[in-house]
Amino acid sequence: GAGVSQSPRYKVAKRGQDVALRCDPISGHVSLFWYQQALGQGPEFLTYFQNEAQLDKSGLPSDRFFAERPEGSVSTLKIQRTQQEDSAVYLCASSPSTGPTTEAFFGQGTRLTVV
Amino acid sequence: GENVGLHLPTLSVQEGDNSIINCAYSNSASDYFIWYKQESGKGPQFIIDIRSNMDKRQGQRVTVLLNKTVKHLSLQIAATQPGDSAVYFCAETNSGGSNYKLTFGKGTLLTVNP
Numbered sequence: 001g002a003g004v005s006q007s008p009r010y011k012v013a014k015r016g017q018d019v020a021l022r023c024d025p026i027s028g029h030v031s032l033f034w035y036q037q038a039l040g041q042g043p044e045f046l047t048y049f050q051n052e053a054q055l056d057k058s059g060l061p062s063d064r065f066f067a068e069r070p071e072g073s074v075s076t077l078k079i080q081r082t083q084q085e086d087s088a089v090y091l092c093a094s095s096p097s098t099g100p101t102t103e104a105f106f107g108q109g110t111r112l113t114v115v
Numbered sequence: 116g117e118n119v120g121l122h123l124p125t126l127s128v129q130e131g132d133n134s135i136i137n138c139a140y141s142n143s144a145s146d147y148f149i150w151y152k153q154e155s156g157k158g159p160q161f162i163i164d165i166r167s168n169m170d171k172r173q174g175q176r177v178t179v180l181l182n183k184t185v186k187h188l189s190l191q192i193a194a195t196q197p198g199d200s201a202v203y204f205c206a207e208t209n210s211g212g213s214n215y216k217l218t219f220g221k222g223t224l225l226t227v228n229p
Contacts, residue, residue, distance in 0.1 A: 004158070031215060040123055042204050042219030043159065056216065091158050098215070106158030 004107035006092050012113045013082045021077045021110045025094030032075050033104065034067055035091040043091055049075060050098055082114045123202060125224045134192040136223045138205035143186060145207035149217070150179060150190045154201045159219075162190070162203075166210075192225075200227045 005024040013019050025032050031050055035043035036059075045059040051072035060067070064082075069075040079086055089109040096103055128134050140148065146167035151159035165172045165179045165188075172179050178191040188205050202224050206217040 033215065040222075042206075042222050043217075044219070045216045048215050059216075093158070095215075104161070104217075106160070108156065108158050 004092055004094050004105050006090075006107040006110050008110060009108065010111050010113075012115060015083060015114055016081050017114075018078065018080045019082055019112065021079075021090050021112070023075045023077070023092030023094075023107060025073065025075070025092070026096075026105060027073075029094035029096050029105075031095040031098055031104070032069055033093040033095075034075070034077050035093065036061075037089040037091055037109070039088070046077070046090075079112075082112075084114050087112055087114045123222050123224045125226065127226045127228060128195050130195060130197060130227055130229050132195055134190075134195045134199070134225060134227075136190045136192075136203050136225065138188040138190075138220045138223075140186050140188060140205065140207045140218075140220065142207060142209065142218065144209050144211075145218075147208050147210050147214070148179070148181060148188055149206045149208075150177075150188075151204045151206060151219075152199075152201045153204060153222070159204060195225075195227050197227045197229050200225055 007022045033048050034046040036046050037043040047067045048056040049069040052069050064080045066078045089111050091109045093104040093106045149164045150162040152162050153159045163174045163177050163179050165181050176193045180189045202222045204222045205220045208217050
């Protein structure tokens, strides 16, 4: 595709349910990022992949959050036992480089609502 | 789409006017700054960037000013158009450290009245 694709666009989960959010980065992009954006706030860094290696997961809020990118392309962000405070837009971005993120392209995000 | 601008600082201008959006950044070690535009229901879109060895950088209809002394950034949009209506975020990073990690500001909602 022409850009970063995220699915689903919207997800409603019952509290306690597990969810999986998918990111298809731009083909050939080395770097992949996940950000969490609460309503009315700026995005907050969650984790960073360089190819299949997860180099930084310091932003993941708890051990209920898990991300993977097994083949260095598609990435999945998994949230176990969802809580209401997990409600947010989850943004994925990819970049062709490993340096400063000038060239990071963001997807449209997945809006997660936990009820 | 849902309005991501709730509870944000807001700026309302008339079409054709110039807009100035301000941002205070937090980390004195940050040396690279980016402005993003986020329309409702979409991801952030790169507008313009500036490094700390510069005070000013111009793009097409946009200018970014950096004041390192007071840790302040501004984005100036000339001849604002209705299509400029969006939430604008500044983001900072340290090119010498975890330079892949952006720290975003709170954002400003710009509304352009036709």
